[in-house]
Amino acid sequence: MNAVEPLIRLSGITKTYGRGQAAFQALKGIDLDVAPGEFVAIMGPSGSGKSTVMNILGCLDTPDSGAYEFQRVHVERLTRNQRALLRRHYLGFVFQGFNLLARTSALENVELPLIYRGEPAAARHAAARAALAQVGLKGREDNTPSELSGGQQQRVAIARAIVTGPAVLLADEPTGNLDTRTGQEIMDLITALNRERGITVLMVTHEPDMAAYARRVVRFLDGRVESDGPNNPSSGPAGHLLPEGEGKTMRPSAAPGQA
Amino acid sequence: MLWNTLILAMRAIRRNVLRSFLTVLGIVIGVAAVITMVTVGNGATQAVRDQIASMGSNLLMVAPGKTYGPGAEPAPNFKDADVEAIRTQIGNVQVVAPVTSKSITAVSQDRNWATAVTGSTADYFEAGNWELEDGRVFNEAEERAGKSVCVIGETVRANLFGQQNPVGSQIRIKQFSCEVIGLLKAKGQGAMGQDQDDTVVMPLKTVQRRLTGSQDVNRILISVRAGASIDAVKGQLELLMRERRKIAPDEDDNFRVLDTRQLVQMLTGATKILTMLLGAVAAVSLLVGGIGIMNIMLVSVTERTREIGTRLAIGALEHEVLLQFLIEAVVLSCLGGLTGIALAAAASVGLAGVMNVPFLFNPAINVLSFLFSGAIGVIFGYFPARRAARLDPIEALRHE
Ligand SMILES: Nc1ncnc2c1ncn2[C@@H]1O[C@H](COP(=O)(O)OP(=O)(O)O)[C@@H](O)[C@H]1O
Ligand SMILES: [Mg+2]
Numbered sequence: 001m002n003a004v005e006p007l008i009r010l011s012g013i014t015k016t017y018g019r020g021q022a023a024f025q026a027l028k029g030i031d032l033d034v035a036p037g038e039f040v041a042i043m044g045p046s047g048s049g050k051s052t053v054m055n056i057l058g059c060l061d062t063p064d065s066g067a068y069e070f071q072r073v074h075v076e077r078l079t080r081n082q083r084a085l086l087r088r089h090y091l092g093f094v095f096q097g098f099n100l101l102a103r104t105s106a107l108e109n110v111e112l113p114l115i116y117r118g119e120p121a122a123a124r125h126a127a128a129r130a131a132l133a134q135v136g137l138k139g140r141e142d143n144t145p146s147e148l149s150g151g152q153q154q155r156v157a158i159a160r161a162i163v164t165g166p167a168v169l170l171a172d173e174p175t176g177n178l179d180t181r182t183g184q185e186i187m188d189l190i191t192a193l194n195r196e197r198g199i200t201v202l203m204v205t206h207e208p209d210m211a212a213y214a215r216r217v218v219r220f221l222d223g224r225v226e227s228d229g230p231n232n233p234s235s236g237p238a239g240h241l242l243p244e245g246e247g248k249t250m251r252p253s254a255a256p257g258q259a
Numbered sequence: 260m261l262w263n264t265l266i267l268a269m270r271a272i273r274r275n276v277l278r279s280f281l282t283v284l285g286i287v288i289g290v291a292a293v294i295t296m297v298t299v300g301n302g303a304t305q306a307v308r309d310q311i312a313s314m315g316s317n318l319l320m321v322a323p324g325k326t327y328g329p330g331a332e333p334a335p336n337f338k339d340a341d342v343e344a345i346r347t348q349i350g351n352v353q354v355v356a357p358v359t360s361k362s363i364t365a366v367s368q369d370r371n372w373a374t375a376v377t378g379s380t381a382d383y384f385e386a387g388n389w390e391l392e393d394g395r396v397f398n399e400a401e402e403r404a405g406k407s408v409c410v411i412g413e414t415v416r417a418n419l420f421g422q423q424n425p426v427g428s429q430i431r432i433k434q435f436s437c438e439v440i441g442l443l444k445a446k447g448q449g450a451m452g453q454d455q456d457d458t459v460v461m462p463l464k465t466v467q468r469r470l471t472g473s474q475d476v477n478r479i480l481i482s483v484r485a486g487a488s489i490d491a492v493k494g495q496l497e498l499l500m501r502e503r504r505k506i507a508p509d510e511d512d513n514f515r516v517l518d519t520r521q522l523v524q525m526l527t528g529a530t531k532i533l534t535m536l537l538g539a540v541a542a543v544s545l546l547v548g549g550i551g552i553m554n555i556m557l558v559s560v561t562e563r564t565r566e567i568g569t570r571l572a573i574g575a576l577e578h579e580v581l582l583q584f585l586i587e588a589v590v591l592s593c594l595g596g597l598t599g600i601a602l603a604a605a606a607s608v609g610l611a612g613v614m615n616v617p618f619l620f621n622p623a624i625n626v627l628s629f630l631f632s633g634a635i636g637v638i639f640g641y642f643p644a645r646r647a648a649r650l651d652p653i654e655a656l657r658h659e
Contacts, residue, residue, distance in 0.1 A: 060572055060653040081576050088574025099569040099656065103274045113573040115263045160573065 006069075007167065007200055008034040008057065013066035015052050026052045028223040029066070036167070039194045039201045041211035041231070044220030050204045051172055053220070057202060058091055058170045059083040071167075088116060092161030092199075094171040094190075098153045100145045106132060106156045107141040113164050131159040135189055151182035155189065162193060169193065171203040175210050187213045264579055268586035282555045283595030285548025286635065290599025290628045291606060292541035297624045298607040300534025302616035307526045309617075311519055313446045313455070317353075318386060318519040319493060321345075321479040321500065325512055334513040336475035341503055345479065349495050351487035354382035357476040359466050365459060366431040367419040374415055376432065376459045378466025379480075384410075384443075386482040394426040394441030397462050405464030410441035412456035430459075435469055437461065489520055545631065548595075553639035556588055557646075567648070568655025581641075581648035588640020589633060596632030600625055 015027040026049045034040055042050050055061035056068060059075060068075040070086065078086065087093075100109050110128040119127070132141055135155040145153050154174060161169055171190065175183030191213050194201045205211050212231065219226040272279045323334040342357040359378040364371050377383070381396045397408050409430070416425050425439045446455040467474060483492045493516050500514050567580055603625075611618040 055653050058572070060656065061651070084571065084574055084576050087572060091574075093572050095656070099565065099572075101274075101566055101569065104270070108270065112570070115267060116570075116573065116575050116579060118263060164574075 004035040005072075006033040007036045007038075007071060008032070008202075009067070009069040010053070010057075011067045011069075013053070013056060013063045013068065015049075015056065015061070015063050026223055027056075027063070030223075030225060032218065032225065032228070034200060034202065036200055037194070037198050038216060039191070039214045040203070040216045040218055041214035042202065042204045042218050042220060043206060043208075043211050044226070046206070048220040049223040050220050054170055054172045054202070054204055057168075058093060059087050088113065089164070090167045092164065092166035092169045094154065094157050094161050094169065094174045096173040096176040098145070098150075098157045098177075100153055100156055100160075102146070103144055105142045105144055106137060106148065106159075109145070109156055110159045110163050113160060117164065127163055128159070131163040132156070134162070135159045149182075150178050151185060154178060154182075154186050158186070158189060158193075162197075162199065165197075166199065168200045168202065171201065173204050173206070175205065175207065180209065183207070183210060261582070264582045265586055267583045268590060271583065271587050272590060278555065279591055282552050283591050283598070285551035286545070286592050286595030286632045287548075287599045287602060289541070289545030289548035290596050290632050291602040292544050293538060293628050294600060294603030294621075294624055295606045295610065296537035296541045297534060298603065298619060298621055299610045299614065299616065300530065300537055301619045301621055302607075302611050303614065304527050304530040304534065305619055306616040307530055308523060310448060311523045311526065313388060317483040317485065317489060319481040319483060319489065319496065320517040320519075321481070321496065321514060322477070322517065323514050325515060335504070336473075336477055337479055338474060338476060341500070342476060342479055344499060344503060345481060345496065348499060349481075349492060351484045351492055353482040353484045354385050354480075356380055356382040356386045356480040357463055358383065358478040358480060359463060359471055359476055360478075361466060361470045363432050363459075363470065365415060365419060367425075367428065370419050372415060372418040374457050374459055376409075376461055376466055376470060378461050378463040378470075380463060383460060383480065386480040389446075390444040392442040392444045393424060394439070396441050396460075402462040402464060405462055405468050407435055407437045407465060407469075408440045408461065409437045410443060410460045411439055412443050412458040413445040414454055414457040415459055416442055432459075433470065437465075489518060493518060545628070545635075549592075549635035549639050552588065552592060552635060553643065556584070556640055556643035564650065564655050564658040567650055568652050568658065571650070571652035571655060577648045581644045584644030584648070585637065585640050588644070589636040592632045592636030592640070593629070596629040599632065600629060603628075 010030050010032040013027055013030040014025065016023050016025045018024055030049075030053055032053075042053070044050055052061070056063050059078075063076060066076075070090070073086075075083065075086065093099075101112070107125070107128050110131050111124050114124040114127060129141060132138065132155075135158050137152060137155050137159065140148065140152065143152075145156070148156065154177075158169075158174075169190070174190070175186050178186060187210055190201055190203065193199050201214075203210075203214065211217055215231055216229065217231050218228045321337070323336050325334070337357070339357065342355055345352065346355045356379050361376050361378075362373070363376050364373045366372075380402055381398070383389075384391075384396050391410075392413070394410070396410055397406065400406075401408055411419075411425060411430075419425065419430060420428065425442055428439050429436045430439060431437070443456065443458070443460075448454065463476070481492070481496070483489050496516055497512065500516075501512065504513060506512065570580055571577075604620075608618050
């Protein structure tokens, strides 16, 4: 990992919410390197700063201090519009709450980032259909979110995130609103994207079952990185293999206790 | 870029048909109200103008008494000599027609009809812009001799003769009978709402001898030559009448000179003020419609804050979100404007028909209202759009 140029490098990132008496330091100096093609799970108790760091990584929020380099570009020095363009061209988001446009077909939802990229209609439709097919929603193009199950909605959201071919997929508790079985299907999909398309994945989860899919686990505690290392039997289910194909049936039945 | 944003705006409108409809409703009603009020008001003004024109323009009327109506001091009538003096001593006068009227009941066979007889000369028809439907007007010989001949209006014909042509028939007035020699073309309502066609016109002498029994003249109509100053003629007329009626310099006039032009100004002024007033009320409703748009846009921004967060998160630029909202608002208000124009056209035609005034299409007010509704879209669409676009992506996404 040290040999490879990091795609993402956070150094000394701090973030404080509120002011004065109400001030709360959510991040107390985060250092984190992510190499291209990694699949990183971010874990930790609620309120430990996972979402805050994801939002900073996704350029949705800005840190108070510290440096964020994305492909050696100092993101903290970019303007608002430049950060938007970084999101547009390099980042894909998957949210816990899906965040699809209501009363809008799956196809139009997936097309949305391409419209902002100015793709012509024909290319846009083709790419959106391909992305929907890739997440297993062929034939559901015209359904609106209310006509889809939670898992299907998250698939649409993933299709929307990957339709532009991003370098990084950021997912904040993507399975948090889904039942275990559906969550695993989504995890299989994300894993496949990481494996087959080389998309770097950063995913927040508090479920060890889901973290087990990642190759590296970063644990947060009180705004700091508590531990960072490869996903091994002591931090995940014993002898777990990355699920592919029949992997679904090999998933661990239970996970060791987690804060 | 613009095209893509247009697609996004149209999708947003299509997605929220009911909300879009409610948004434009204010504009539709406002635009329709403004255009209808102004159009019908213009029609009413035109109707008044037409009615006065039918009385004859450039017309002066001299009547005894300073004022008209109850409480007016009685004043002597005019004499034939006054008419002659006007004819000879005042320049720029086209025709001078003495008028004496009397309420009578006209009878033809078994039908009778209460109307008014006007005694005058053939000049009366010229001064009053009367045209003949049939027959002729009386000639000088008949005037001088005070012949029993008359020209009748359409209302009198309808009541005494039904569908028949009255020319050549006799009507009886009091003790004498009178030959109908002409029928006047219908004029309709006068400026005061009276029926101008309810009239019987005879030579002055005939009326004086057989009906009033005096040499008095009730009124004098004077039509001023085209292009001449009506005010100048009016001034001369007043001087002459004061002199002839021997009014001392410190005394008030005991007669009045009325001017159809004044009447036009007075009456069209009144309808114009009314039009403006109605237009203003309607304009307020248009403004309220605009505020409605702003309100709904603001609410929709609140509703759509998360959506905006999503758009920003997937890489929309601030100005793209701004433009989308702007286009949405402009498209909506222009649609509203066009619908309002269509509605106004229907309402104006209908109202003009009911009110019996002409329908005058007024392009200026239509264009103005349309532009105004577009402007409302820009103004009231811009501020909510700016608020939406300036949100921090994470703030917008966190919005509950
Ligand atoms: N917008 C905010 N305003 C104030 N405090 C916040 C805000 N967002 C998060 N926090 C606080 O910062 C801490 C870290 O939050 P977060 O990163 O969302 O935690 P996690 O995702 O790990 O549960 C929490 O204590 C939370 O209460
Ligand atoms: Mg969180």
